[in-house]
Structures are given as C-alpha cells and as structure tokens.
Amino acid sequence: DAKTTQPPSMDCAEGRAANLPCNHSTISGNEYVYWYRQIHSQGPQYIIHGLKNNETNEMASLIITEDRKSSTLILPHATLRDTAVYYCIVRAQGGSEKLVFGKGTKLTVNP
Amino acid sequence: DTGVSQDPRHKITKRGQNVTFRCDPISEHNRLYWYRQTLGQGPEFLTYFQNEAQLEKSRLLSDRFSAERPKGSFSTLEIQRTEQGDSAMYLCASSHRSSGGKQYFGPGTRLTVL
Numbered sequence: 001d002a003k004t005t006q007p008p009s010m011d012c013a014e015g016r017a018a019n020l021p022c023n024h025s026t027i028s029g030n031e032y033v034y035w036y037r038q039i040h041s042q043g044p045q046y047i048i049h050g051l052k053n054n055e056t057n058e059m060a061s062l063i064i065t066e067d068r069k070s071s072t073l074i075l076p077h078a079t080l081r082d083t084a085v086y087y088c089i090v091r092a093q094g095g096s097e098k099l100v101f102g103k104g105t106k107l108t109v110n111p
Numbered sequence: 112d113t114g115v116s117q118d119p120r121h122k123i124t125k126r127g128q129n130v131t132f133r134c135d136p137i138s139e140h141n142r143l144y145w146y147r148q149t150l151g152q153g154p155e156f157l158t159y160f161q162n163e164a165q166l167e168k169s170r171l172l173s174d175r176f177s178a179e180r181p182k183g184s185f186s187t188l189e190i191q192r193t194e195q196g197d198s199a200m201y202l203c204a205s206s207h208r209s210s211g212g213k214q215y216f217g218p219g220t221r222l223t224v225l
Binding site: 032034042043044045046049085087091093096097098099100101102103104 | 142152155217
C-alpha cells in the first residue's frame with residue numbers, strides 16, 4: 001500500500017503557482033520523498049525528490065516540513081501543459097527498488 | 112539518449128492467447144522495471160531486473176506472467192493464456208545505479224483482452 005495521502009483533485013489558474021500537498025506521517029528516517037507526474041496516455045515522469053531539505057530544480061520546488069510528515073510540491077507558474085496526475089511517493093534508497101504509487105492528485109490547470 | 116521505448120504501443124488480443132511485449136531501456140541503464148496500470152489507478156510494480164538478474168517480483172506476477180532480460184539490455188514481458196483482467200497499460204522503466212532512485216518510464220503498451 002502507498003504510504004502517502006494526497007487530495008484526489010485540484011484546480012489552478014494558468015500562470016499561478018500550484019501547491020500540491022502530500023501527507024506521509026509514517027515516513028522513516030531513511031525514506032526519501034519523490035514526486036512524479038503522469039500526463040494523459042504517457043508514462044510517469046520524474047519531477048523531484050528530497051530527504052529533509054527543501055529542493056528546487058528547473059521543474060518545481062519541494063518543501064518538506066521539519067518533522068517530515070508532510071510535503072508540498074510547488075509549480076511556480078503553472079501552464080496548461082502541467083495538467084496531469086501528480087504522485088507523491090516515499091521510498092528508501094538502498095531498499096526495495098520498486099516505486100509504490102497511490103492514486104495521486106489530478107491537477108487541472110485552467111486558462 | 113532516446114529514452115525508454117516499448118513495443119508495441121497497443122495490442123488487442125482474444126482471451127486465451129499469449130502476448131509478448133518488449134522494452135528497450137536507456138542505454139547504460141542497468142536497472143529495468145515493469146509496472147502495470149489499470150484505469151484510474153496508479154502504476155503497480157510487477158518486477159525488477161539488475162542487469163540480467165531478476166531480483167524482485169510482485170505477487171501480482173502470477174505464473175502466467177514471465178519476464179526476461181537475457182543480455183542485460185532489452186527485456187520482454189510475456190503473458191500466457193490472457194484473461195480479460197489482464198487488460199491494462201504495461202509500463203517499463205529504467206534507471207542507472209547512480210540515478211538516485213529516479214526511474215525513467217517508457218510510453219507503455221496498452222493491452223486489451225477481448
């Protein structure tokens with residue numbers, strides 16, 4: 001079973017920031033938080049991951065709370081092409097290689 | 112880097128037939144994964160290879176399913192005696208041991224069993 005909880009859907013206006021929350025209250029000390037997204041009819045795409053520090057790359061920012069029980073993925077300027085299902089996954093590096101996906105959050109970016 | 116490729120992209124078959132899917136990972140990626148995704152659900156892990164060795168298998172991988180990666184490069188997933196419940200998107204992913212856990216997914220093969 002997935003170790004994360006996400007809202008089933010969210011809406012965002014084009015050009016605005018999209019903030020996608022994820023709860024992972026049972027996360028272990030050696031587990032990382034990964035975010036992937038899946039645009040309709042495509043394979044999932046890696047976005048970002050982190051352990052406890054906030055991370056930023058060209059796609060998004062990841063904010064992890066100090067207690068690591070939740071995190072937020074931020075798309076700073078959402079575009080219509082960001083409409084997708086976003087998955088938050090916790091996984092230990094060096095452990096099982098599999099990714100355990102939940103149902104994710106369907107983000108719809110509106111014009 | 113041409114990405115992970117999968118063939119075919121779509122397969123329609125009749126119940127009871129055997130089907131085989133192929134996955135070509137990103138070159139030099141020594142790790143390869145198979146997932147299955149049904150409508151409205153996230154992908155579910157099926158199996159994982161490191162080079163040619165199959166190191167992890169899900170209980171979802173019944174005895175009708177077999178996966179191989181004979182030379183540590185491309186992989187095949189075969190389903191024997193297909194059932195309607197096998198209808199799904201079959202996704203392949205690859206990674207390198209230095210990828211930090213990032214997996215790169217292919218476009219998937221959509222299987223429809225009539």
